[in-house]
Amino acid sequence: MPRKPLKPCKNPGCPELTQDRFCERHRHQHERTSAAQRGYDHRWRKARDKYLRENTLCVNCLKSNRLTKATVVDHIIPHRGDNKLFWDKSNWQSLCKRCHDKKTMTEDRYQEYKY
Incomplete structure (x- = not known):
């Protein structure tokens, strides 16, 4: 054949x-490696669930005066494998899936180089 x-x-x-x-x-x-190899394992799921219980609303929707339940913990600055940045809670924000997908496709998609 x-x-x-x-x-x-x-x-x-x-x-x-x-x-x-x-x-x-x-x-x-x-x-692309698996999610667990990138750090999204049981430890992350526990921390994520706790963060979403404490921060229940999407921060982007709140800026537009909309009340939307947050379902995703987003890294404000993409960690790109940096374990310290991955676990830095000041780098986390709660987002709804719609806002997270929009942010990921526009801001986080390509690595920016700073000179």
């Missing part, structure tokens, strides 16, 4: 041909 033709690696500037999205050299850069 014939195979699909090889296509270029999706990593910008890489000329390698592959059957997957990325060639062997770039695959590891684009693999």
